[in-house]
Amino acid sequence: MVPEDGVSKIETALKGMTLNHEDIVEKIKEVFKKYGIQSPGIPAEDFADAIMKLKEYTEKYPPELRPFAEPEGKE
Amino acid sequence: MENWRLIDLGMAEPYVAQCFYEAVALAIDRGLSPNTIILVQPASPYVCLGYHQILEKEVDVEFCKKQGLPIIRRSQGGGTVYLNNDQVFYQVVASEDSKVIPHRVDELFEKLLQVTVYVYRKLGLEAEFKPLNDVVVNNRKISGNGAGRIGKAIILVGNIILDLDYDLMARVLKIPDEKFRDKMAKSMREWVTSLKRELGYIPSVDEIKKLLVEGYEKILGIKLIPSSPSEDELHIFENEVKPKHMSYEWLHMPELTHRELTIDRAVKIADGVKVIEVVHKAKKLIKVTAEVIGDKIFGYYDYWRLLYGS
Known part of the structure; x- marks a missing residue:
């Protein structure tokens, strides 16, 4: 990636976002455009695929073991 | 035809070999230096960590300390490598105003690595460019390359690999289980090669440098004028680049941030x-x-x- 610290721009932009593939792709493309970041061979979709694996992981936890608080009344 | 500067640093201490081009890039960005190609070999071995890597997770720091191997974080991504005088580095640093340097990174690699391919082919090997940033011989990588940018300066750095110590390359890495070291070295043997392994001998470094100069002049259509680092560059290196690279904060940057x-x-x-x-x-x-x-x-x-x- 050029510049190499473009990664931190993506990080900042994605903080607080919900794990939704389409939204993440769109946001990363927006960051690439805004800062002129080049990431040859690794398109925004690949980053989004990687990030979405987080969701798979959180979903693998049985509800009683989920380490994050669930809203009241929901599983 | 553009006139570029050629700086042959010969054998240089690890921080110069690894980081001096950043001083040249800063000088180019500040309008103090012309477009430049640096050729250099590390005078002594060191371990080079990728920009995004976490020191303690990737490098056997204790081993490096015992061996007196400096650990230097580079400004480009990629993995940890053991480097020594068995590599000839080329470092291309040019202003974005140059007419011969592509601004897109994939095009930059494609154009400049033609020179690396030229050198290996002149030495008798069937080298090929493998996108994004590799040069391969018989499907084995024979040159590692990275690109970067400092302000207006566009950078491409890479190496011609003379010989490789696979066991030491695996030894400097942090590996969860010692049993994996042999496998790691074996895997490196499978995927990475060198001039010595392919040719059975190491051509002279002077010959390699001559071919690099020829290649850059032909492929970029430039004239290379032999020169030396400027006072400005030496000052920038001593006061900005070297202190940054030697600092605890830079070496531990990912985990600190x-x-x-x-x-x-x-x-x-x-x-x-x-x-x-x-x-x-x-x-x-x-x-x-x-x-x-x-x-x-x-x-x-x-x-x-x-x-x-x-």
Whole structure:
């Protein structure tokens, strides 16, 4: 990636976002455009695929073991 | 035809070999220096860590200390490598105003690595450019390359590999289980090669440098004028570049700025907050370490490493 610290721009932009593939792709493309970041061979979709694996992981936890608080009344 | 400067630093101490081009890039960005190609060999061995890598996770720091091997974090991505005088480095640093340098990174690699291919072919090997940034012989990588940018200066750095010490390359890496070291060295033998291995001998460094100069002049259509570093560049190197690279903060940069990186896999760090590490194989490995709350990203960091032969 050029510049190499473009990664931190993506990080900042994605903080607080919900794990939704389409939204993440769109946001990363927006960051690439805004800062002129080049990431040859690794398109925004690949980053989004990687990030979405987080969701798979959180979903693998049985509800009683989920380490994050669930809203009241929901599983 | 553009006139460029050629600086042959000969054998230089590791910090000069690895980082001096950054001083040239800063000088070019400040309008103090012309477009430049640097040729250099490290005078002594060192370990070079990728920009995004975490020192303690990637490098056997104790071993390096015992061996007196300096550890230097480079400004480009990629994996940890052991480097010594068995490599000839080329470092191309040019202003974005140059007519012969592509601005797109993929085009930059494609154009400039034609020179690397030219050198290996002149030495009798069937070298080929392999996108994005490799040069291969018989499907084995024979040159590592990276690109960067400092202000207006566009940078491409890479090496001609004379010989490789596979066992030492594997030895400097941090490996969870010692049994993996032999496998790691074996895997490197499978995917990375050198002039000595392919030709059965190491051509003279003077010959290699002559071919590099020929190649850059032909392929870029430039004239290279032999010269030396300027006072400005030496000053920038001593006062800005070297202190940065020698600092604790730079060497430990990812973990200091992202403390969650020191945590493995999925760990609950507080009620409702956990840190997860996932790896995704795209064209390169993408590793994501994220602080997640529910299905929201709270803070995350990613980096990717070069997969040999990927």
